[in-house]
Amino acid sequence: MATTDDVKLIGAWPSPFVMRARIALNIKSVDYEFLQEQLGTKSDLLLKSNPVHKKIPVLIHGHKPVCESLVIVQYVDDVWASDQPILPSDPYDRAIARFWAAYIDDKWFPSLSGMARGPTEEAKKAAYEQVVEGLALLEDAFGKCSKGKPFFGGDRIGYLDIALGSFLGWIRVTEKMGNLKLLDEAKTPHLVKWAENFCADASVKDVMPETDKLAEFAKMLMAKAKSAPPN
């Protein structure tokens, strides 16, 4: 098991997908070099390490690249297997965790993006309703997965906590900029409490960006999108 091998992560601080990899590495107490991409350009190392998608995050472990955030999280869990498991041990619980993580990536996150990037006000409103509906489903899933414990993974942060929790910065920015609530004490009380616990966790607190800093970044992105064609 190559724990002394060189570990690098290509990413960027605002990206929730990159954050997933960082949280996983933190859970396993793995030291890594964080190589930040500049907005608007893609480094040669990124293009060489992820020729298929050309996207961050990319984990480079002993010169071998691993791409796709959830693939990286599972890889980190497999390599540094000895303590603090990220995926549950029971196959059925694993399938449920994977199901909701896939739901978040395939359905829920596109709706969250749609709230800001929808082509019309109607589209944005529809996206908002889908986001709220999704959070209701996740509130229900939390009840079933956590079994009374603080996290989806139980006593400690697990795969599904990472998959959803990585979006908390952007959820807060969306709430602040839209002057609305997504996580709500009345509708999603468990998720509200979970979010606090997640953000306070040792493996998360240094990599979760402050809401104000992320909001500034979001405004800058929106201004850029208006003034230039997307790349």
Added chain:
Amino acid sequence: MADEVVVLSAWPSMIGMRVKIALAEKGVKYEYKEEDLANKSPLLLKMNPVHKKIPVLIHNGKPVCESLIIVQYIDEVWKEKNPLLPSDPYERAQARFWADYVDKKIYDAGRKVWSTKGEEQEVAKKEFIDCLKVLEGALGDKPYFGGEKFGFVDVSLIPFYSWFYAYETSGNFSIEAECPKFVAWANRCMERESVSKSLPDPHRVYDFVSRQKKKLGIE
């Protein structure tokens, strides 16, 4: 105690075929229930309320949804026979990456080939072949995507082969001419009983696609 395994699927679905292949690889007996997607059963809606889609695996009454998640579940529960995911963590990551690539690209690219015409179809054909070429690159000189053994990526991809005749006839092109290595890999997979018994006859798929085209008003 005997396991009770039920699969809800629809015979043309390449995504559903993945589950059948995985169960066959493991020698697991199961009850198959054919779904009419225009008239979904109460069981399907109850077992997959979030997406209301096939395939669904029901193991001792508990549902597992999403085909690649189901295949991983099958691999983990019936772990003694024919492991589908490699044991090496890096190889596992590669297998997950490429299965994800198949999911993101092949279904939509293939669908565009049969459901469009003219210039749009020419673009779709090129995109489809480009994706197959990327996969050929990943395969390299290995007999299977996982190396010497038939595995996770092979399971995720081989079902699309049953649709090739329909794509080729709709698009008036030969996939083998463009991607001979890919077709050689596919024929190798078809030699496995788990695959040949799980894939429908390509002509039956073609008839199905013809009916779909009529319904969508494409000729």
